[in-house]
Amino acid sequence: MTPLRKLQELIQAEFRHPVPAHVGRWHLVGGWLLFLVALQILSGILLMIYYRPSPDEAYESVRYVMNDVRLGWLVRGMHYWGAHLLIVVLLLHLVRVYFFTAYRERELNWAIGLLLFLGVGAFAFTGMLLPWDQQAYWNADAVRNALEHVPMVGKIILELLWGGHELETGALLRFYIFHVGLLPWLLGMLIAAHLYLVNRQGLYTPSPFQGEGQGEGQSPASSRTYYDMLLEGLFLALVTFGGLLTLAVLFTPTLGESIDLLRPSPVQVSWYFWPVVGLFRLVSVELGVWLVGLGFVGLFLVPLLRVRWMALGLGALAVLGVLVLTVLGYLTQGGPR
Amino acid sequence: MKEHERETISDRRGFLGKLLGGALGLGLLGVLGAVVAYILPPHRRFVAPVRRRQRVAHAREIPLGKGKQVLFGGEPVWVLHLREGLIALSARCTHQGCLVQWDEQRGTFACPCHGGRFDAHGNVLAGLPTRPLPQLRAEMIQDEIYLAPREDR
Numbered sequence: 307m308t309p310l311r312k313l314q315e316l317i318q319a320e321f322r323h324p325v326p327a328h329v330g331r332w333h334l335v336g337g338w339l340l341f342l343v344a345l346q347i348l349s350g351i352l353l354m355i356y357y358r359p360s361p362d363e364a365y366e367s368v369r370y371v372m373n374d375v376r377l378g379w380l381v382r383g384m385h386y387w388g389a390h391l392l393i394v395v396l397l398l399h400l401v402r403v404y405f406f407t408a409y410r411e412r413e414l415n416w417a418i419g420l421l422l423f424l425g426v427g428a429f430a431f432t433g434m435l436l437p438w439d440q441q442a443y444w445n446a447d448a449v450r451n452a453l454e455h456v457p458m459v460g461k462i463i464l465e466l467l468w469g470g471h472e473l474e475t476g477a478l479l480r481f482y483i484f485h486v487g488l489l490p491w492l493l494g495m496l497i498a499a500h501l502y503l504v505n506r507q508g509l510y511t512p513s514p515f516q517g518e519g520q521g522e523g524q525s526p527a528s529s530r531t532y533y534d535m536l537l538e539g540l541f542l543a544l545v546t547f548g549g550l551l552t553l554a555v556l557f558t559p560t561l562g563e564s565i566d567l568l569r570p571s572p573v574q575v576s577w578y579f580w581p582v583v584g585l586f587r588l589v590s591v592e593l594g595v596w597l598v599g600l601g602f603v604g605l606f607l608v609p610l611l612r613v614r615w616m617a618l619g620l621g622a623l624a625v626l627g628v629l630v631l632t633v634l635g636y637l638t639q640g641g642p643r
Numbered sequence: 644m645k646e647h648e649r650e651t652i653s654d655r656r657g658f659l660g661k662l663l664g665g666a667l668g669l670g671l672l673g674v675l676g677a678v679v680a681y682i683l684p685p686h687r688r689f690v691a692p693v694r695r696r697q698r699v700a701h702a703r704e705i706p707l708g709k710g711k712q713v714l715f716g717g718e719p720v721w722v723l724h725l726r727e728g729l730i731a732l733s734a735r736c737t738h739q740g741c742l743v744q745w746d747e748q749r750g751t752f753a754c755p756c757h758g759g760r761f762d763a764h765g766n767v768l769a770g771l772p773t774r775p776l777p778q779l780r781a782e783m784i785q786d787e788i789y790l791a792p793r794e795d796r
Contacts, residue, residue, distance in 0.1 A: 366689075374689075376681055565717050
């Protein structure tokens with residue numbers, strides 16, 4: 307028997323148990339997220355080899371990666387599109403868990419998941435400034451101006467993240483350190499806790515299945531085994547990798563113009579920040595920040611909603627609201643600063 | 644199902660499995676090769692941009708008694724042409740980084756954000772700033788105005 311065959315049999319034996327009937331393809335989304343996180347870490351480490359986090363060198367170093375480093379454009383493209391896909395899949399995962407009411411009796415893990423969501427948002431935000439081009443600079447400048455209007459919290463964030471009011475001096479280095487030094491550890495620990503709790507508490511069993519299985523709160527077994535699920539996950543990972551490669555080749559992210567401090571650019575952010583831009587166009591910045599904060603507090607409190615239809619209704623309303631704000635943000639993002 | 648049919652299916656599965664494994668292995672090798680190619684230093688070494696002396700304007704653009712805002716290394720800078728010579732000062736207020744404006748009538752810089760004022764040499768006259776505007780070296784060479792960082796002196 308070849309070692310490969312031996313390994314295959316070992317894995318098969320380990321994963322031979324049948325999965326519960328209610329566990330479908332949707333449950334692959336969590337693993338899909340893990341794969342994307344791993345891909346981001348690997349491509350990020352590769353980018354770190356050539357990136358220089360100083361205002362004098364950052365832009366040139368990214369240009370160097372794009373033009374001189376072998377396959378540098380591809381690695382940057384994978385990191386760029388990987389980030390976009392990660393957020394899409396994360397939103398899918400959040401919506402899936404919410405609408406399956408899978409947060410029930412898993413309040414702590416739901417909260418950890420939300421912290422992970424915020425963490426990924428922080429990754430996207432800190433990563434946005436790193437190319438240090440005209441758009442990145444003025445986007446960050448707009449956020450800085452918005453934060454200055456937020457009482458108490460705004461000043462603290464400015465001091466922590468920007469290191470003061472000036473964007474030029476310490477901010478780039480701080481954003482970089484948060485992006486590659488602090489957030490990965492934080493996220494890694496949260497992911498470990500999230501997985502530990504999933505493993506400890508088991509997958510949520512929806513009420514129609516409860517009590518039908520062999521044990522209390524278990525659903526009946528399906529014909530699929532965990533090994534089948536593993537193979538499906540591997541296939542998904544392969545397709546994802548191929549898809550990201552294709553995107554990176556066909557739509558290679560470009561580097562904007564170098565920073566011109568005398569010519570502010572209108573805000574042009576990635577699609578995942580459009581709802582925030584839309585909200586800021588609708589209400590004042592101060593109110594907008596508080597509303598976003600309250601929205602997240604509301605999400606943390608979701609497990610307290612015991613009535614299923616109420617949770618689903620509120621969820622549908624929230625999704626609709628976010629979609630409307632996204633469209634509004636998209637239509638108005640090039641507007642006055 | 645007859646024995647030889649079962650064997651044929653088993654052979655086919657084995658062959659497809661090997662084909663798939665081989666393709667995956669080749670793909671993995673390709674990725675590894677790409678990573679190694681990326682890590683190996685490229686032919687052209689990275690050269691950090693050096694902030695050297697830089698031409699920013701022609702002398703006729705800044706006549707005697709006038710000032711002009713120019714860019715030096717991406718940073719906004721005021722260049723004044725006074726009786727004592729050329730003076731170059733950062734256009735960023737030392738209070739919160741707003742861009743100061745040259746008031747020709749009064750011969751001072753005014754910050755539009757919080758009312759800070761500086762004299763023509765960047766010293767604080769009034770308002771919230773506590774530090775003077777950082778100076779740069781300005782010189783005229785054959786009717787061209789050049790700026791250089793002060794540490795070049």
